Every structure is written in structure tokens, then in C-alpha cells.
Amino acid sequence: MGQKFFIPDQIIFGKDALEDSKDIINTFGHKALIVTGSSRTSGEYAKQVTEVLEALGVAYTVFNGISGEPTDRMITDGVTVYRQEQCDFLIGIGGGSPLDAMKAIAILAAKGGEIADYLGKEVNESVPPMVAIPTTAGTGSEATQFTIVTDTKTQVKMLLKGSSFMPTLAVVDPRYTISMPQETTVATGMDALTHAVEAYTSRKAQPLSDNFAISAVKRIFAYLSTAFHDGRNTEAREQMALAALEAGIAFNNSSVTLVHGMSRPIGALFHVPHGLSNTMLIKECLNFALEGAYERFGELGRQIGAADKKDSDKEASEKFLQAISDLCRECQVPTLEEYGIDREEFFGAIEKMAEDAIKSGSPSNTKKPVVKDELVQIYKSLWNKGA
Numbered sequence: 001m002g003q004k005f006f007i008p009d010q011i012i013f014g015k016d017a018l019e020d021s022k023d024i025i026n027t028f029g030h031k032a033l034i035v036t037g038s039s040r041t042s043g044e045y046a047k048q049v050t051e052v053l054e055a056l057g058v059a060y061t062v063f064n065g066i067s068g069e070p071t072d073r074m075i076t077d078g079v080t081v082y083r084q085e086q087c088d089f090l091i092g093i094g095g096g097s098p099l100d101a102m103k104a105i106a107i108l109a110a111k112g113g114e115i116a117d118y119l120g121k122e123v124n125e126s127v128p129p130m131v132a133i134p135t136t137a138g139t140g141s142e143a144t145q146f147t148i149v150t151d152t153k154t155q156v157k158m159l160l161k162g163s164s165f166m167p168t169l170a171v172v173d174p175r176y177t178i179s180m181p182q183e184t185t186v187a188t189g190m191d192a193l194t195h196a197v198e199a200y201t202s203r204k205a206q207p208l209s210d211n212f213a214i215s216a217v218k219r220i221f222a223y224l225s226t227a228f229h230d231g232r233n234t235e236a237r238e239q240m241a242l243a244a245l246e247a248g249i250a251f252n253n254s255s256v257t258l259v260h261g262m263s264r265p266i267g268a269l270f271h272v273p274h275g276l277s278n279t280m281l282i283k284e285c286l287n288f289a290l291e292g293a294y295e296r297f298g299e300l301g302r303q304i305g306a307a308d309k310k311d312s313d314k315e316a317s318e319k320f321l322q323a324i325s326d327l328c329r330e331c332q333v334p335t336l337e338e339y340g341i342d343r344e345e346f347f348g349a350i351e352k353m354a355e356d357a358i359k360s361g362s363p364s365n366t367k368k369p370v371v372k373d374e375l376v377q378i379y380k381s382l383w384n385k386g387a
């Protein structure tokens with residue numbers, strides 16, 4: 001069976017990427033909806049975009065209603081503004097949330113309905129041009145055909161999928177990530193690591209995406225710690241931005257697996273930021289998944305230098321997992337308890353979380369077969385344990 005490999009139409013990476021994207025952006029339409037967050041920093045980033053559009057003579061409206069991870073209500077508000085202002089293309093700037101929100105707004109602006117209507121099917125409708133400009137290094141949303149939107153009625157983080165959600169242009173300037181606080185650097189960097197590891201060990205892994213996954217894993221092990229301890233280190237920031245993009249390309253074409261499947265319900269019910277809930281889960285989930293894919297995890301262990309040819313695949317896999325644990329410890333990832341989650345409340349939600357995780361389809365991409373009861377056990381095992 002042939003395997004599809006799918007990326008944005010164009011990617012501009014590096015210093016002055018936005019400036020160098022002017023000619024392309026100029027072809028996209030007459031009026032842009034700029035989708036961003038509500039913080040002062042988001043406003044500063046949006047200003048960089050508005051300056052470019054003003055220089056081009058392209059009209060715009062700023063929609064800064066993405067406060068936190070996107071919900072169906074935020075999307076509806078964005079669509080209203082898009083229509084009222086008669087926009088004809090979109091620019092998302094910020095972390096994964098504004099980028100994901102832009103994608104959801106685009107499909108509703110083009111085809112109408114509610115965002116929940118697009119759940120559970122491949123969405124391949126034509127949408128207005130979308131420019132994705134990340135200011136964190138992790139989600140990879142700039143290069144994926146996915147968006148995650150919380151349904152406020154069911155408290156489920158909906159994973160929506162299809163070519164409609166792939167940005168037309170990704171503009172990645174690593175300098176935008178320099179002001180990220182330490183906890184965001186870790187959460188997003190670990191999100192990127194999770195994307196790359198899951199892509200490489202997924203049932204849907206394929207040779208083209210393997211290259212991007214391995215490269216991302218190596219960069220993250222080489223540079224996340226420096227980006228965490230010294231956020232002004234431009235080389236570390238550049239390498240992490242590149243790694244996040246590579247990891248996004250990898251999982252876009254190979255899918256994520258158990259960690260992401262189990263992470264979304266924690267985020268939906270306990271409002272833990274996405275990268276952080278992944279990080280809380282990664283050790284326990286991969287410990288479960290190793291058995292089905294020693295060869296793949298072992299190769300990652302060798303690629304980062306934690307293991308060598310003398311090690312068996314099983315030994316190299318275990319060394320890789322140890323390297324992940326060490327990285328989590330170095331980057332001071334909190335436990336669920338340290339994050340302030342109530343134990344009773346968490347245990348009361350485990351059945352729903354396990355069910356929602358299975359329904360999302362991601363856990364079944366894990367090579368080792370997985371059933372709901374095993375997810376229940378993994379959720380329980382998180383308590384009082386470091387990630």
C-alpha cells in the first residue's frame with residue numbers, strides 16, 4: 001500500500017522568515033484575520049504581522065480571543081469576526097492554540113456548521129489560505145493536518161483531521177521563541193519529543209517520516225536542556241524550533257500513539273497544558289509500549305548515544321527510556337500532585353479518561369496492542385510518581 005507524505009505548500013525557516021514571506025503572503029487575499037492570544041506578548045507578535053501587512057497594503061483584523069487551549073466557543077467567535085469583517089485568508093501567530101484555532105475557524109468560515117460536525121472524518125474541503133507562525137517550539141501545528149478543539153458540552157478534546165487543516169504556509173523564525181518562559185520551553189519541547197518518538201514507534205511509521213523523527217529526537221536531546229537553562233541561547237532556540245517542525249512533519253505522516261491519546265483527556269478535564277500532560281505520561285506510557293517495539297526504541301537509544309551496537313534492542317530501549325526520565329528530571333517536570341490536581345477527583349475521572357482516550361484512536365497506533373483496562377492502570381500508576 002502506498003503511503004502519503006504531506007507537508008505545507010511552503011515553509012520559510014530562519015531569521016527574518018516573516019519578512020521573507022511577504023511576497024507569498026501578498027498572493028493570499030485582500031483581508032487577513034490574524035488569530036492570536038490575548039496576552040501582551042501575543043499583541044507584540046501580532047504587531048509584527050500587522051506591520052508586514054501594512055507594508056504590503058493588505059487589510060487585516062486582529063482576533064485575539066484565544067485565551068488558553070481552543071474551545072468550540074472561541075472558534076464560533078472567531079468565525080463571526082471573520083465573516084463580519086469579510087476576511088478572505090487567515091494568519092495564526094502564537095503557540096499551538098492560536099494556530100489550531102485558526103485552522104478550525106478556516107473550515108467553519110468555508111463550510112459552516114459547528115466544529116463538532118467535523119469530528120470522526122477526514123476533512124478535505126477547500127479552505128481559505130492559512131499562514132501559521134509559531135512562537136513556541138513544540139506543537140508542530142504549523143506543519144500538521146490536525147487541530148485540537150475542546151467541546152465544552154462534553155469536556156472532550158476533539159482531534160480533528162484532514163488536509164483542510166494543513167497550513168498553506170509555515171513561517172518559523174526561532175527568534176520568536178526566545179521570550180518563552182522556562183516552563184513553556186519544557187512543556188513544548190517535551191511535546192515535540194513525544195511527537196517524534198511516537199511517530200517513529202507508531203504502527204503507521206514510514207521511511208520518509210522516520211528521517212524527520214530521528215533528526216528531531218537527536219536535536220531535542222542535544223539542545224532542550226540548554227534552551228531550558230539558558231533561554232537566550234540562540235543556537236539552542238534555533239535547533240529546538242527546527243526539531244519541533246521536524247517532529248510535526250513526522251507525526252503528521254505517522255500519527256501519535258498512546259501518550260497523546262491519554263494526554264488529551266487529562267488536559268480536557270484538569271486543564272493541564274498539553275505538553276505538560278504528555279510529559280507527566282511519557283515514562284509510564286513508553287514503559288508499556290517498549291515491549292511491542294524494542295527494535296524501534298532501541299534504535300532511538302543508539303541514535304542519541306545512550307546505547308551502542310553492543311546493546312541488544314531491549315537493552316538499548318531501556319537506556320532510551322532512562323534518558324527520557326533523566327531529561328524530565330533535569331527539566332523539573334512536576335507530578336500531577338505537584339501540579340495541584342486532587343487525587344480523588346483524578347481517580348474519579350479515570351474511567352471516562354480511558355474511554356475518551358480509546359475513542360480518539362491514537363492508542364491503537366501503538367505497536368503493542370492496548371485495551372482500556374491497561375489505560376486505567378497507567379493512569380493509576382501516575383499518581384505520586386515523577387514523569
Ligand SMILES: [Fe+2]
Binds near residue numbers: 139191195260274
Ligand atoms: Fe502534541
